[in-house]
Amino acid sequence: MSGAGELLDLATVGDERGLKRAYARLLKQTRPDEDPAGFQRLHDLYQHALARCRAAQEQEQDSPGAARWGEVDAVVAVAAPDARTSPRSAAPRRAGEAEAPVLSPVDLDLPAQPSPQHACRLLLRHGAETARETFPARLQAETREWSLDTRDAVSAHVLSALREGDVVMCSANLHVIYRFFGWDDVASSADMHELQWLSNRAHGAWLQLPANHGELAALMPRQRDRRMTQREVGNWLDRLQRPRSYVDNLLAALHPRTPGQMHALLAALGCHPGVPLPVGINAGQANFWVSAGSPLHRTAILLAVIRATIIGVGLMMVGLYIVERTKDPAHPQLTPTAGLWLLAALLLPPVWILLSIAQDAVYRYQMAPETATTRRPWLRLLTIPLLVALAAACWPLLAWKAGLMFVLGWPLAWKVLRLAQVRSRYRQGKSLEISGGALFLMLVPTLLLVPAWIGALGYWAMDLYRHRKVLRWTNAVRRD
Numbered sequence: 001m002s003g004a005g006e007l008l009d010l011a012t013v014g015d016e017r018g019l020k021r022a023y024a025r026l027l028k029q030t031r032p033d034e035d036p037a038g039f040q041r042l043h044d045l046y047q048h049a050l051a052r053c054r055a056a057q058e059q060e061q062d063s064p065g066a067a068r069w070g071e072v073d074a075v076v077a078v079a080a081p082d083a084r085t086s087p088r089s090a091a092p093r094r095a096g097e098a099e100a101p102v103l104s105p106v107d108l109d110l111p112a113q114p115s116p117q118h119a120c121r122l123l124l125r126h127g128a129e130t131a132r133e134t135f136p137a138r139l140q141a142e143t144r145e146w147s148l149d150t151r152d153a154v155s156a157h158v159l160s161a162l163r164e165g166d167v168v169m170c171s172a173n174l175h176v177i178y179r180f181f182g183w184d185d186v187a188s189s190a191d192m193h194e195l196q197w198l199s200n201r202a203h204g205a206w207l208q209l210p211a212n213h214g215e216l217a218a219l220m221p222r223q224r225d226r227r228m229t230q231r232e233v234g235n236w237l238d239r240l241q242r243p244r245s246y247v248d249n250l251l252a253a254l255h256p257r258t259p260g261q262m263h264a265l266l267a268a269l270g271c272h273p274g275v276p277l278p279v280g281i282n283a284g285q286a287n288f289w290v291s292a293g294s295p296l297h298r299t300a301i302l303l304a305v306i307r308a309t310i311i312g313v314g315l316m317m318v319g320l321y322i323v324e325r326t327k328d329p330a331h332p333q334l335t336p337t338a339g340l341w342l343l344a345a346l347l348l349p350p351v352w353i354l355l356s357i358a359q360d361a362v363y364r365y366q367m368a369p370e371t372a373t374t375r376r377p378w379l380r381l382l383t384i385p386l387l388v389a390l391a392a393a394c395w396p397l398l399a400w401k402a403g404l405m406f407v408l409g410w411p412l413a414w415k416v417l418r419l420a421q422v423r424s425r426y427r428q429g430k431s432l433e434i435s436g437g438a439l440f441l442m443l444v445p446t447l448l449l450v451p452a453w454i455g456a457l458g459y460w461a462m463d464l465y466r467h468r469k470v471l472r473w474t475n476a477v478r479r480d
Helices: 003-012 016-029 036-062 069-079 116-129 135-142 148-164 171-181 192-207 210-219 230-241 246-252 257-268 283-292 298-326 336-367 377-381 383-393 395-400 402-426 436-448 450-466 472-479
Strands: none
Touching: 003 016, 003 036, 016 036, 116 135, 116 148, 116 171, 135 171, 148 171, 148 192, 171 192, 192 210, 210 230, 210 257, 230 257, 230 283, 246 283, 246 298, 257 283, 283 298, 298 336, 336 383, 336 402, 377 383, 383 395, 383 402, 383 450, 402 436, 402 450, 436 450
16 A cells, blocks of 8 residues: 555544554655655645544534545545645445545635734733633634644744744643644654753743742742742842842852752753753853852852851951950960960861862762763772771871871771762662661771771772773773
8 A cells, every 4th residue: 555545545534643653654764855855745645634534533523424435525625725636536435335426626715814923923922821721722712713824834933933932831831832733743843852942941931920930939949848939939030030240149149048049940940051041041140050059169169168268257256255255364465275276266167168078079079980981080999999098097197196086087987988888879879878777887997997997998899899890991901
């Protein structure tokens, strides 16, 4: 059976699903880049067969059992007057059915068709203003008298408006439009990934409208066990829409929760790296808050250092006040010990923050999969043995000064053991939380130092054994 005959036969019996499947199969044989003329003929035939199929379905619903193939052809001729073809003279007949009369196509004037540009603007405006529940019925009522040519022209204008970023609409209504134009059909040439991205961008722009701030607030995480109000969402959104100076953004981001909330707001609006922003979002503001929410970005590090410095200055001022209130009137000058404590109060928070950032960087570096591209992969593989060697080299110093055991020895042993455990469990897909029994089993070797080092090397060796076939240095040797 030829492709054209198969499509027409499926249309005759009203099998729309089978018709679409056959068209999708024929598209694989006739590609537009290889045979443009054949592809256009196949597309025109599919449109004619689809109209014929739907007309047959409508005729069967109106008068069950009374439909005739010649009558279906007449309906098709009325529904699609552009196809100036006569009905098939030798249409197949069912068993026991009388021969159908041959009817000539009847030319009826179509209702006045709207301008594609005007229809596109009206459709997008109604999609933005109409509720999800009533939009499908409204779309069907407004497009009932459209011809196939009008629908194709409006479809092209709507797709162009979506690509230019001029559409503000919720994703539910936009998906209704997708189904109406057949873009979600397997036989459609539309890119599903592009359509999903266009839907997310239009939905992000729709969420920025003041009337929809309540829905945007529902997508945001709770603050102190309560939902954000529409007014709070509007204030957060204003920081993304209006351009501000770098200093102003830094001052606003000093509160520890602000970067996290802005990061959640960007995610709710569909703002992701490498994806164009929704309409109304300032690119500079979005870039700043994305960087402020990334722990290892220099903006986030700068914010952490500023916060720590403020805390350190505050601690030093409290210390100065205490020294001033408790100093001996006979010796009003500042003693060296008091000066060291004040200096420690000033430097401890920034140093603590920098160490935390360094720890996060090491954890990310160690938890990366073997297939990830990293600098000096051999160094990533040998990080834990090098840390154990560093701790062992500090053993004479720890044994000489007992105070250093508390300040340096036990924390370093705990960090090395925990790093080896996290690396091993994360790369196995296991939970990183420590239960009470496991915590006790880790604290005992930590206090003894040497068992903690041996445990870290054990975790490291087992992890290398599990990934021995994909280790980066093994692959390098094989390529050589």
